[in-house]
Amino acid sequence: MKKQYDLIVIGTGSAGAGVATACSKEDWKVAIIDSRAYGGTCALRGCDPKKVLVGAAEIIDCNERMQGKGIQEQPTINWADLIAFKETFVEDIPPAHEKKLQEAGVDTFHGFASFVSEDTVQVGDDQLTGKHILIATGAKPAPLSIEGEQYLANSDDFLNLEQLPSTIVFVGGGYISMEFAHIAVRAGAEVHIVHHGDQPLSKFDPDLVDELVERSRELGIQFHLNTEIESITQLADHQYKVKATQNSDQQQSIEIECGLVVHGAGRVANIDQLQLDQANIVSEKQGITVNEYLQSTSNPRVYAAGDVAATKGLPLTPIASMESQAVRQNLLQHNVQIPDYKVMPSIVFTIPKLASVGMTAEEAQKLGDHIKINDMDTSSWYTYKRTNEKHTRIKVIIDTKAKKVLGAHILSGEADDLINHFATAIQFDLNIDEWKKTIYGYPTAMSDLSYFLEE
Incomplete structure (x- = not known):
């Protein structure tokens, strides 16, 4: 018709x-x-739906961090109930x-x-x-052109898993792999991330990514970096073998048997x-x-x-x-509006979260000596010490001449909310001295602002 x-x-x-x-x-x-x-x-x-699963994983993480500090019993995730x-x-x-x-x-x-x-x-x-x-x-x-590509599950499949396999391999080191890995490992799975580069999350601040990888490894997530997937073969129903080659001084072959291989290598x-x-x-x-x-x-x-x-x-x-x-x-x-890409806050919902907005430290360092980068390990600050977060850090990029924030990069459980304040400041070119006049409720993550903005 x-x-x-x-x-x-x-x-x-x-x-x-x-x-x-x-x-x-x-x-x-x-x-x-x-x-x-x-x-x-x-x-x-x-x-x-992903953040619903993240919410359960955050509860597990918080309980683990507070064991011996007032919390005694450790809950576990019932995967079927969580998916329901x-x-x-x-x-x-x-x-x-x-x-x-x-x-x-x-x-x-x-x-x-x-x-x-x-x-x-x-x-x-x-x-x-x-x-x-x-x-x-x-x-x-994205198509990956690897042998056995038909056995790859995608993010849709992971979010609808009726049962969580005991071992999962994530292909690629982007948002999907990192976020789902943090969910799966806290639900009890053995987790591997196979990534072709030397660091996951390539578009984020490398120092903060290193910190996140360190925390991920503490949880048991196994990273196979500089590694290329060669093939995926099916051993039996819902059982697979992943063959990969690690590119180092001496090429090393890797084989992993698992119950699920998830595509996390870009879209x-x-x-x-x-x-x-x-x-x-x-x-x-x-x-x-x-x-x-x-x-x-x-x-x-x-x-x-x-x-x-x-x-x-x-x-x-x-x-x-x-x-x-x-x-x-x-x-x-008829063509009156041009999209404004000035501010694009981006968040990886790992635990802790990784957030970014505005200029990177590498970009800022090329602008001259009027740029200051406040790089702070905040794990000993009250905001994070009270919940025993050991991997928290923030980088704030400041133009001391214009008195404006050019970028912010945050690793912490509060990163998702904090980054939005920096997005507002960058969008509206807020003067740092004026911004500092704002009184924030205390004790909250935003009440640390004056320290972030030191010139």
């Missing part, structure tokens, strides 16, 4: 659904398509999400979308033609099934090529937002939401 629309949105996550609703409220005829349950990665199979609890945060989202879109006047479609021309998309038996089209299909695990734009060539849509390694207004450079009726678009933005939910807001304005008012 052929149908005409003012706007077709492909994807129902953070980058897509808001645009569909906003345009429908302006009396546009809007359709939205998704091949999976409505709601997107973050809400259904990413940040939100996680599911209560997920199960109602798809129907509620679709109902909300329909109530806003949006036509909803289920199935894989593929272009058949510059303005027409095929989904099932329907051909939808749109004056405008927004691609917001997110990302998927790529989810565009393979869209048939972009049929619509004259150009893409690159990072995703769909767009201009500053998130408009396709080769097909102006098409926009892209979120992880599928090749922009300056990090692959984070708040960035997808910000780009979504820009697209809705650019559709309704």
Whole structure:
């Protein structure tokens, strides 16, 4: 069946659904398509359900740290119960999400979308033609081209495990591997991370990453760095052998038998099934090529937002939401808003958490002698000593001439909340002297601010 629309949105996550609703409220005829349950990665199979599991792991960690300091009994994680609890945060989202879109006047479609021309998309038996089209299909695990790749589980699989295997191998040293490793090891699994580089989390401050790796090793997480996966073979149902080679002075072969091998080696734009060539849509390694207004450079009726678009933005939910807001304005008012990537706080929900915003120490050191880097081991400070956190550290990058914070990098249980204060300061160019006048509740993590900002 052929149908005409003012706007077709492909994807129902953070980058897509808001645009569909906003345009429908302006009396546009809007359709939205998704091949999976409505709601997107973050809400259904990413940040939100992951943090439910992290919450349980944090309870285990806190109890372990406080043993002999007032806490006597150590709880354990019942994995099946935890997954069932996680599911209560997920199960109602798809129907509620679709109902909300329909109530806003949006036509909803289920199935894989593929272009058949510059303005027409095929989904099932329907051909939808749109004056405008927004691609917001997110990302998927990157192909690794290794023997036995078909045996790799992905992050979706891990979040839906009915039983936790006794041994797990994570391939790659990014967010997914590090966060899930910290969950799994505290749930009792033997955990290995196999990473091709000499340090995981390559985009974060290397000193803080080293500290996090030290803590991870204390927990029993085994790192195989500078190591390449050679093959994955299936030994029996749910049993696998991972063969890898460690690149050192003398190459060393490694074999690990496990119950699960998880892909944590990066993601790529989810565009393979869209048939972009049929619509004259150009893409690159990072995703769909767009201009500053998130408009396709080769097909102006098409926009892209979120992880599928090749922009300056990090692959984070708040960035997808910000780009979504820009697209809705650019559709309704014809290219009036350029996304602002000045501040992009990023958090790894390991235990302790690792957070970053703004300029790195390496970048700042190139600016001159008016840059000061406050690098502080905070493990002996009251804020962290009271819960026996032994691996906490902060780096704050200050422009002493302009009296502004240029960046912050934090490792601690409080890092996720603290980083947002620094994000606000950088976004609004807060003067350090003015910022210090703020009175924060005491004793809290933010009441340490004046020490962080010493010039």
